[in-house]
Amino acid sequence: MSSNEKNNSQHDYDPFQGFNRSTFSFLDDNNSCIFNQSAAPTPAAIQAFDPAYMSFTDCLNGGDYNSFSRAFDMSCSSSNVVSPKKIGIYAENSVGDHQNASENPSTPNSSVSCSSHEDEDSSKGNKDKHPKGSEDQGDDKSKKVNKQATKKEKRQKEARFAFLTKSELDNLEDGYRWRKYGQKAVKNSPYPRSYYRCTSPKCGVKKRVERSFQDPSVVITTYEAKHNHHIPTTLRGHGARMFPPSIMASTSSMGPDFPHEFLSHFLPPSSNDPAGNTSSMHYHQQQQLQIPDYGLLQDLVSSFIRSEAP
């Protein structure tokens, strides 16, 4: 079995494998930042996120949620106790809650925030969709019902990850090809929410993109499920330039589980992009995020590869 097949067979989406030394923020159920890039990971934190010790998913699923706070030296208040579900709530909340996240005073320098969860609690996300006119089509109806039931079961296992990114661009290029299938006005926000679906056949990955009302410079991108394919080799725009060639070559061999979007926020601008106008470029320009060591990225990649190796 190839490493790719192994990836595809994996059930748990472990986006933070290999990111034990990265910089990111977690949000709790109050969308309060419970850990951000300003807090240097402790050895315990590194251990907590080292795939050799425990995967991120395992950590989330573990019984001792407070190990998070210990691991990251977080001074969690009673309301900041971390739990997988509580973290996950973030991705299910309305934009108003996202706004709270972005306006949270505890995250003034937090440029990238993320949350994750298995959405077993996403009752809304499990709702069945009946296409127009399906009621008057006997067999088609039953087929669609079965299809929807399957979809429903599938969705219950799909992880969602939300990223808060500072960018002038709404649709951050992450290397994959997306087709917009909807846009909705968001309550209490002048900015609409856009719905995208991966254009790759049989890939059910979706993402929602919306801009924070409180901080319009913040783009909230929520990913749902994982890609069952690699990044397309033929990309429109500058997508393929988001990663330096060495990183692209490495990550493309990792399989679809690799969190390209997440990683992209930690990458310096690609030297292949003379215009430097990728979303990540905007991000780094605006936030002046310090990349402590470019080699670290290679380490992260290597770490991920090791964690995926049989």
Place this chain on the structure above:
DNA sequence: CGACTTTGACCAGCGC
């Protein structure tokens, strides 16, 4: 002409 976006309508879940 294919890929993609826009946009109004539809549907289901939820709270009251």
Place this chain on the structure above:
DNA sequence: GCGCTGGTCAAAGTCG
């Protein structure tokens, strides 16, 4: 039951 809201569909339009 009703209204609100989030999520999705699909026809029409746009673009390269």
